[in-house]
Amino acid sequence: xENKKYYISTAIAYTSGKPHIGNTYEIILADAIARFKRALGxxxxxxxxxxxxxEKIELKAKEKGVTPKEYVxxxxxxxxxxxxxxxxxxxxxxxxxxxxxxRQVQKIFKKMYDKGDIYKGEYKGLYCTPCESFWTESQxxxxxxxxxxxxxxxxxxxxxxxxxxxxxxxxxxYIEKHPEFIQPESRKNEMLNNFIKPGLQDLCVSRTSFDxxxxxxxxxxxxxxxxxxxxxxxxxxxxxxxxxxTEQFKKWWPADLHLIGKDIIRFHTIYWPCFLWSLDLPLPxxxxxxxxxxxxxxxxxxxxxxxxxxxxxxxxxxxxxVRYYVLHEIPFANDxxxxxxxMIERYNSDxxxxxxxxxxxxxxxxxxxxxxxxxxxxxxxxIDEDLIKIVTNALDKTTxxxxxxxxxxxxxxxxEIFRRSNKYIDETMPxxxxxxxxxxxxxxxxxxxxxxxxVGAVLLHPFLPETAEKIYSQLNTDLTTFSSIENFGxxxxxxxxxxxxxxxxxxxxxxxxxELAK
Ligand code: ME8
Numbered sequence: 255x256e257n258k259k260y261y262i263s264t265a266i267a268y269t270s271g272k273p274h275i276g277n278t279y280e281i282i283l284a285d286a287i288a289r290f291k292r293a294l295g296x297x298x299x300x301x302x303x304x305x306x307x308x309e310k311i312e313l314k315a316k317e318k319g320v321t322p323k324e325y326v327x328x329x330x331x332x333x334x335x336x337x338x339x340x341x342x343x344x345x346x347x348x349x350x351x352x353x354x355x356x357r358q359v360q361k362i363f364k365k366m367y368d369k370g371d372i373y374k375g376e377y378k379g380l381y382c383t384p385c386e387s388f389w390t391e392s393q394x395x396x397x398x399x400x401x402x403x404x405x406x407x408x409x410x411x412x413x414x415x416x417x418x419x420x421x422x423x424x425x426x427x428y429i430e431k432h433p434e435f436i437q438p439e440s441r442k443n444e445m446l447n448n449f450i451k452p453g454l455q456d457l458c459v460s461r462t463s464f465d466x467x468x469x470x471x472x473x474x475x476x477x478x479x480x481x482x483x484x485x486x487x488x489x490x491x492x493x494x495x496x497x498x499x500t501e502q503f504k505k506w507w508p509a510d511l512h513l514i515g516k517d518i519i520r521f522h523t524i525y526w527p528c529f530l531w532s533l534d535l536p537l538p539x540x541x542x543x544x545x546x547x548x549x550x551x552x553x554x555x556x557x558x559x560x561x562x563x564x565x566x567x568x569x570x571x572x573x574x575x576v577r578y579y580v581l582h583e584i585p586f587a588n589d590x591x592x593x594x595x596x597m598i599e600r601y602n603s604d605x606x607x608x609x610x611x612x613x614x615x616x617x618x619x620x621x622x623x624x625x626x627x628x629x630x631x632x633x634x635x636x637i638d639e640d641l642i643k644i645v646t647n648a649l650d651k652t653t654x655x656x657x658x659x660x661x662x663x664x665x666x667x668x669x670e671i672f673r674r675s676n677k678y679i680d681e682t683m684p685x686x687x688x689x690x691x692x693x694x695x696x697x698x699x700x701x702x703x704x705x706x707x708x709v710g711a712v713l714l715h716p717f718l719p720e721t722a723e724k725i726y727s728q729l730n731t732d733l734t735t736f737s738s739i740e741n742f743g744x745x746x747x748x749x750x751x752x753x754x755x756x757x758x759x760x761x762x763x764x765x766x767x768x769e770l771a772k
Pocket of ligand 1: 264265266267268269275276277278279280305484485513514515516517518545546547548553554
């Protein structure tokens, strides 16, 4: 397999507060994609981190009576702690307060200025402080910020502007010629028709009304606009330097995928391409705006008071149960919903019943009939063919879904192996074979089940790594690569299995919800 590079990034989370399950969904989704690519043999670089400047954070720190740096240090470490708890395999956690990032942003701003893409002017507009965004009258909804619904205030200041208008035609042309650039497709049309084609106004890229940010090198009373600061994280942290092209940068840029939420597609597909063109750099290959996770069908927000947190869910259900839920329940283009009731139902039906029971039953049967040794298959029957077909096709099918970023479909494909295996138990009735002393056939049936479970575990690994590793350990196998599942029959005959241990213990819904209410 060729060793191609794959650079995937998530949005960098605001350090305004603890990230909720919606924000955490994104890092889990990126993690599943990154792990899958690594398993396919790609040389992967997976970057995430925190967005730490801006007026909102300055205000939050003041409220708490700490310096902005003390405030962001604490929140960034909390965010990193949640990313780690969720078992995400990022290669680098970046922070916009990193010294190198700050220096590079100053140099980038200067380069754009020297080129004539940034000029000085005066800004008058309607500003939403929590969103760090200026809006035009026509963008407001009921006179309020279209993103968060809060009041906007008239603001006027001397400011630097970026010539977005200069790149408008180029942007329309690029997006039309590269249909894969903005995903899902519906978002592409929304950007083109609602935002770009009606006309791009020059963008205000500096502020003087607060201090907490990166100072413009040649005019230090100006602070670099937080989105110019934040977006450049994707290049400053892989060795971008305006005066010196590094090998590291040449290796990784352009990024293969910026994974972000649908609310910030505008910044990534309008501002970011124009900034990159101003620096004479190529664009990322793809920007995928994933849907939202809702709770009780309402958007989860840090300041909406309805936040559910990933670490708290993980304490209740386990890390992999949370990973499973968010990966499975949020389809490619539609929002997903999360409630405790739904979470328990999914947990019981998919994780405890379909997967947990299958593994437990199969290993227990092997222990009972063959003393825990992997038996040699010999007597094949027609009924085996469908199971074997589903198992051997799963790698290609799952890879195809992942290539299209249809992660919920991909994980469902893996579960197809487990569902089919359960059905195979019902069809073959191993206990009847044992009673009838049909031992040779029983050996084949048990072997097929164990091998199906191994293949399922290998494919499950990118999504639920800890569960897959528990299965490897129960099967006592080190055949865990994607190449080991290209053909059916990899599991070694004669292997001594380890003790079966329940992977997911069924939850009593009523009791659980009662406890939770307390
Ligand atoms: O937007 N469901 O940071 P952030 C799913 N700092 N995803 C959600 C979500 C939900 N309910 N709510 C938010 C920022 N997200 C900027 C990014 S990148 C250069 C700068 C997603 O902490 C959101 O869309 O508000 C974003 O991709 C990520 O969580 C971080 O959001």
